[in-house]
Each structure stands twice: as C-alpha cells, then as structure tokens.
Amino acid sequence: MRIVSLLPAATEILYAIGAGDSVVGVTHECDYPSTAAAKPAVIRPRVDPAAPQGDLDRQVRELVGRGESIYAVDADLLESLAPDLLVTQDLCHVCAASPEDLAASLARWPPHTRPRIITFSPRTLAGVWRGIREIAEAAGRTAEGEALAQRLQNRVNGIADRARCEAATSSPSPRVLCLEWFDPPFFAGHWVPEMVRLAGGCDVLGREGEPSVAVGWPQIFEAQPEIIILMPCGYGLERNLEIWRSTPLPSGWEKLPAVMAGRVYAVDGNGYFSRSGPRLAEGVALLASLLRSAENGGAVSPALPVETAAAFQQIQITSNSR
Secondary structure: OOEEEOOHHHHHHHHHOOOHHHEEEEEOOOOOOHHHHHOOEEEEEOOOOOOOHHHHHHHHHHHHHOOOOOEEEOHHHHHHHOOOEEEEOOOOOOOOOOHHHHHHHHHOOOHHHOOEEEEOOOOOHHHHHHHHHHHHHHOOOHHHHHHHHHHHHHHHHHHHHHHHHHHOOOOOOOEEEEEEEEOOEEEOOOHHHHHHHHHOOEEOOOOOOOOOEEOOHHHHHHHOOOEEEEOOOOOOHHHHHHHHHOOOOOOOHHHOHHHHOOOEEEEOHHHHHHOOOOOHHHHHHHHHHHHHHHHHOOOOOOOOOHHHHOOEEEOOOOOOOO
C-alpha cells in the first residue's frame, strides 16, 4: 500500500502502527519521527512560518479573507506518488491541508485511480483514539491500531485516576491557562482543556471539544490563572521560547497569580499538545507533573520519559521582565 499523509499527527500514527514504510508522501511539517522528514513533501505553505506571530496572523487572515487556501498542493508530485490511501483533516484550515485543498488536484485523476481518503478531525481524546483505529484499519494495520489506541487510553486513564485520588485529599484544582498563540493571544481548545482536567487542573478559558479562540488581555486578567502553560501551535520548545521573549506583555501581567508564584511554563506545543497524535498521552503526563510541581519543589515527575521531561522549561520572571 502507498500512503500520503497530509497531517503531521497522521504521519506519527502511521509510523507508530508500523506503517511508516508505506508512507510515500507527507507535508512540510511532518518531522516526527525524524525519518518522516525525508519523505517527499506534497504540501507547502503560502505564508511565512518564520514570520513574527502578528505578521503570520495577518497573512493567514488576508488569505482566508480572499477565499484562498494557505497551502499549496504539488499536484504533479501527488499524482506521481499514486497513493492508495490519503489521510487529511477538516478541523483547522490553518494547521493543515483540508479536503478542499485537494479537490482541484484530484479532479483531474480518472475516477478509478483516485485514492481512498480518510478525514481525521478529532476534537477530543476519545476522537483521537477512534481516529487511530480508523487510520490503522485503512492502512491494513487493524490490530496494531487497536493496541496503540488502548495503550494510550490506559496511560491517560492511569494519570487521571491518580489526579482524582490526589484531589480528594488536597486543595481545589489549580486554575490553568493554556496559551496557544501570543499575538494576538488565543487560548487552547479542542482536546487541551480535557487534558488539563484529566491532569488535575481546571482550564479557566478553554472548553472541551471547542476550538481555540482569540482572547483579550482583560479576560485573562479576570480569569486569574494560577498556572500558565505556553504552548503555541506549530512550535517546539526552542521556537516557543524565542517567540515568547520577543512578545510585548501588557501592564498588569506581573500581578497574575501564576506569574507571582513563578508558575509559567513553556512546553513543546507542537509535539505534545497541538498535534492530535500518540504523544498527547505524554502531554497529559507532562501537564500532571507541572500541576504538581509546586508540591514537589518544582521537580519533574520521575515517571516521565526523558524525551517528555525535556519538553518544558519554567519561565523565570522577575517583576515585569521575562
């Protein structure tokens, strides 16, 4: 079978179920595992991913306002790859190519040569586990997909059970703000508020299963978060820190409970929160560790794998500085 993945999360899933050798095409953002980056890129952005967040937001809004796609499909390359299966999404047209982006490319193919298309658009963790099973079935790896989905679900259930036990004997759940964009600020949505709850926190702005939304600083100040997690969509930890350090903050930021307590953390949003893939389970584990960090002297839980433990950094804030 020949598979083209137009979604980084789907690429991770395909490799995790042992179908990596069947993947013949990916997107420009498919970088995990590292061998995926060597596959031909069928999708390229029509915006500048390296632009400052405010400029990038403007570029996206201008394209969307003109009714144009923010991604370009290499139709010739896609046709030459002759996939039997194509995995895409219809959840966020900013994050990855959608079925509409492919319509013109596939329309010129004879009907009998067109690939089967799986649209992977989860909004909750249950949707992610279900999607893993669907992708695995389409790739001829049903048993592997079932085993992976069950293992991830069990991992998250174990974390949630521990969080519930601790909540029964401790103070109220900490108030958590997850920022997935800084300029303008967006709070994280879809599965992230669920991840916060399962880890033992209370998301002060996000709603489970609902998309992320731009938010004003007055709303953030009113929410009074006790923990702030910086997880910009599409950015790893280093890029996250780079963008954060250049982001101007409004007066009053230094008075937020999370800032005063030194509980502001930057994480690898791209790997553990933005992508609806297998690493979300470790994202829940990372959140649980950060939420408990005040109780264990700021130390990361020893139960975290080394890779996950290296996926965050506490932001040192003194007065009004970052």
